[in-house]
Amino acid sequence: MALNRLVNVISTNNTKPTWSRQAILSWCNKCLSSNIQKIDDLCTGAAYCCLMDILVPDSVNFSKVKFKCYMENDYISNFILLQQCFNKYKVDKSIPIYKLVKGKFQDNYEFAVWFRLFFEANFNKMPDGYDAMLKRNYQTLAKDLINTSKIQHGTPHSILPKTIRARSRTREPLMQDASVRVAPITAVARARANGGLSTDTNRH
Known part of the structure; x- marks a missing residue:
């Protein structure tokens, strides 16, 4: 039977376990075979879309994920895709999109902690033959740092x-x-x- 619901989790200040920023980044990079250097880079939403695809293969349309992100509109588009997945699989979480896309550390760290709790509550094993890099066509997950305006x-x-x-x-x-x-x-x-x-x- 096809999966139509995921386990919901609630994250509070007293939630255990919690992780340091480095632990979060190491976990993301291990799952996604990536090289994300800062929590702030998660503000693009692309990494979360990839992690969601590990939980539910083919739940994300990768042709719509924007990996080469230059503007907040690109980040917003990625988080909307993620929110649509949440809605489809009955995940009771409203993503604070307009906070996350600003790239502030605290907002992105708190959401990253929640997402890891959510991921581990629903994760069993990597899908057979899953290649995270191939799935995203070997595109980077770090925020593009080029300031095109200059x-x-x-x-x-x-x-x-x-x-x-x-x-x-x-x-x-x-x-x-x-x-x-x-x-x-x-x-x-x-x-x-x-x-x-x-x-x-x-x-x-």
Whole structure:
């Protein structure tokens, strides 16, 4: 018979066991063959979608999961997929999506602790032949750290080497010093220019 319900769990401040941030990350990385470095990276929702797929294979449409996440809208889309899975399998949990996507540590840590409790309450064993990396087409689960706005809106001057930028702020003093000074033309110079003839009209 097809699975249509998962075990619900309630997480409180007194819930046992609890885990450190490092323990949560190690668990995620072991399950998903990933290299997530920070709890904050879980704010994309992609890792939770992958973990949900381990609990209920093919419960998540991976073609809709956004792994290359650049904006909060991408994160929201992933958590909506997760919430839809919760609703389908009667998981009584309302995901605080708009808190999680902000990437704040405490909110993401608390949800990660709850999700691990939920996962372990429902996990029996890895599905036969399950390859977490292959399932997500070898895509990363860490939040993309590239700030595209700096690339798009930066000026060419901002990416010039320091020596060139420093030079562009000067007034080229070397060129100013190289200006040519012309000496006054004397009578002797005029005579030499005229083939050695004197320009003195009183001389015979």
